[in-house]
Amino acid sequence: MRCSDVEALWDEMRERTEFRDQHVVAHLRHCKDCQAAYKEYEGVAYCLNCLPAVEPPKHLVPRILEHLSAARRQYRSALPDSFARVASPLGDLLIAWRETRITFVGIAGDSGDDAASRTQVERRLRRPLRSTQPPGWVGEAVQRFFRTWQVDLERVDISELSEFEQAALQKAAQIPPGQVRSYGWIAREIGHPQAARAVGQAMARNPVALFFPCHRVVDASGSLHNYGYGVEMKARILRMEGYKR
Numbered sequence: 001m002r003c004s005d006v007e008a009l010w011d012e013m014r015e016r017t018e019f020r021d022q023h024v025v026a027h028l029r030h031c032k033d034c035q036a037a038y039k040e041y042e043g044v045a046y047c048l049n050c051l052p053a054v055e056p057p058k059h060l061v062p063r064i065l066e067h068l069s070a071a072r073r074q075y076r077s078a079l080p081d082s083f084a085r086v087a088s089p090l091g092d093l094l095i096a097w098r099e100t101r102i103t104f105v106g107i108a109g110d111s112g113d114d115a116a117s118r119t120q121v122e123r124r125l126r127r128p129l130r131s132t133q134p135p136g137w138v139g140e141a142v143q144r145f146f147r148t149w150q151v152d153l154e155r156v157d158i159s160e161l162s163e164f165e166q167a168a169l170q171k172a173a174q175i176p177p178g179q180v181r182s183y184g185w186i187a188r189e190i191g192h193p194q195a196a197r198a199v200g201q202a203m204a205r206n207p208v209a210l211f212f213p214c215h216r217v218v219d220a221s222g223s224l225h226n227y228g229y230g231v232e233m234k235a236r237i238l239r240m241e242g243y244k245r
Contacts, residue, residue, distance in 0.1 A: 083118055083129035086139060089146050090237070093210075095138060096121055096129055101157035102141065105208045107229045124207060141211075149177030149241050151211040158208060164192070168202040169212040178242035180218045196220075204228065210237070 028034050081096040081103050094117050096104035104121055118129050137155070145151050153173060158166055167190040175181050183203070184196040192198070203214035204226070215234045219225040222245065227234035 080128040080130040081125065082132045083121060084132060084134040086134055086142050088142055093142060094121055095134065096125065097138060101155055102208060102211065103157050105211055107209065107233065145210060156208050156211050164198065165202040165205060168199045169206055172214055172217055173212055175213060175216040180216050180243065182218055182220050184220055186217065
């Protein structure tokens with residue numbers, strides 16, 4: 001049975017700097033419910049102290065950490081990301097974020113249907129979104145990109161992609177604005193020289209367009225190749241950055 005007096009006492013102790021153990025002892029002497037609970041837990045503590053100390057298996061800690069990481073991912077995936085339209089020189093951008101990191105950037109194009117756009121992004125992220133007003137730092141991140149063609153990658157979250165996809169996008173982020181590199185170049189740079197096609201697939205799966213600049217990645221001949229928002233949009237962005245073929 002939970003004792004309301006003890007709960008009130010704990011709340012009071014949290015707000016004070018000194019530890020009021022004498023108040024706990026005084027309460028215990030007169031409260032039968034707390035006496036019964038104390039005897040129960042005192043027995044458990046005694047039994048635990050009687051157990052022999054053993055070294056944990058070496059594989060146990062990694063498995064615990066893996067379990068905690070999986071539980072955290074599962075918990076996070078059940079929470080909705082925030083979602084909003086943000087104006088830019090390319091037109092409206094569709095942006096999703098959670099806590100202090102951006103999880104999705106897309107170009108809205110001619111679509112003015114927020115509900116349809118949100119459903120499309122939910123499908124891409126495989127989790128729900130909630131529409132809200134963007135915080136100031138989101139707008140600042142967009143403004144900074146179009147001002148400098150750079151982005152603070154600490155503000156971007158691609159942690160749910162595979163290690164290979166993350167490596168490919170991180171390498172694409174190192175391509176200077178106004179320049180391009182091939183899928184094969186990225187494959188070689190990340191240690192998978194035969195994986196140019198897989199790099200192309202990673203670029204196609206990029207959930208944070210512009211900020212991870214897959215538009216700076218071209219085929220071996222220098223052709224702009226494919227782009228999720230159309231080759232014309234890819235060429236437009238590169239021209240804005242100063243690219244000249």
